[in-house]
Amino acid sequence: MKWLTAILLILLCALQYRLWFGKNSILDYRQMRQEVEQQILQNTNMKQRNSLLKADIHDLKIGLEAIEERARNELGLIKQDETFYRILPAEQSY
Template identity: 35%
Template sequence: MRALTLVLILFVAGIQAELWIGKGSLPYVVTLKSELAQAEAANVQARARNAQLQAELRDLREGLEMVEEKARSELRMIKPDEIYVQVHH
């Protein structure tokens, strides 16, 4: 009976040790939550930067299209592989 009691005490002590200092322990979980919060903050910053870069890229594309349109209509510029045809109405 004493051996069984000793085995059960050791078993409970092992479980408690894992709970307090092991991989599933409270300090480990707190550390993981902190790392998760930092990663989420970094993701928010990265998403904001990506949105800003996408907006800049869109502005550049639209700006280049506008410049090309003005060059074609006002300066009668054509691309090297194009043929200019003028139609009067």
Template identity: 40%
Template sequence: MKTLWVLLVVLILLLQVRLWVGEGSFAQVWSLRQAIAEQRAENADLAARNERLYAEVRNLRNEESAVEERARMNLGLIRKDETFFLVLDH
């Protein structure tokens, strides 16, 4: 009878070890949930960035003035009838 109790205690301990430490344990599940939450936050940031880029692309496709403004700001382009002044800060 005593060996049966010892056997049952050992089995319960083994199950507890698996529950807390092994594959599929509480620690692993918690870690995976945390990783999922971090990935969802990153995905939300990337989705917002993609939406801003899509809006910019739509704007550039639909409005010629947007393309002109971008060329002026990024490339320093000017029209034939304009005078370009470069102001340097010291």
């Protein structure tokens, strides 16, 4: 009976070691779970970015106002017979 108890105790210790420190252990599970949560957050951010880009593409395909606004802001273009004024902030003297 003592041998059986000893063998069962050794087997229990070996299984516990594998559960906590072996391959696919609880520690591996927790680490993998954190990685999945980070990936979900990244995917959410990318989906939001993609939807903004799709809306921007839609505006550029449909409306000329969006194209004109982009040309004015990014390229500094002005219409024919239009005067461009740039207002600079006043210099501060100390």
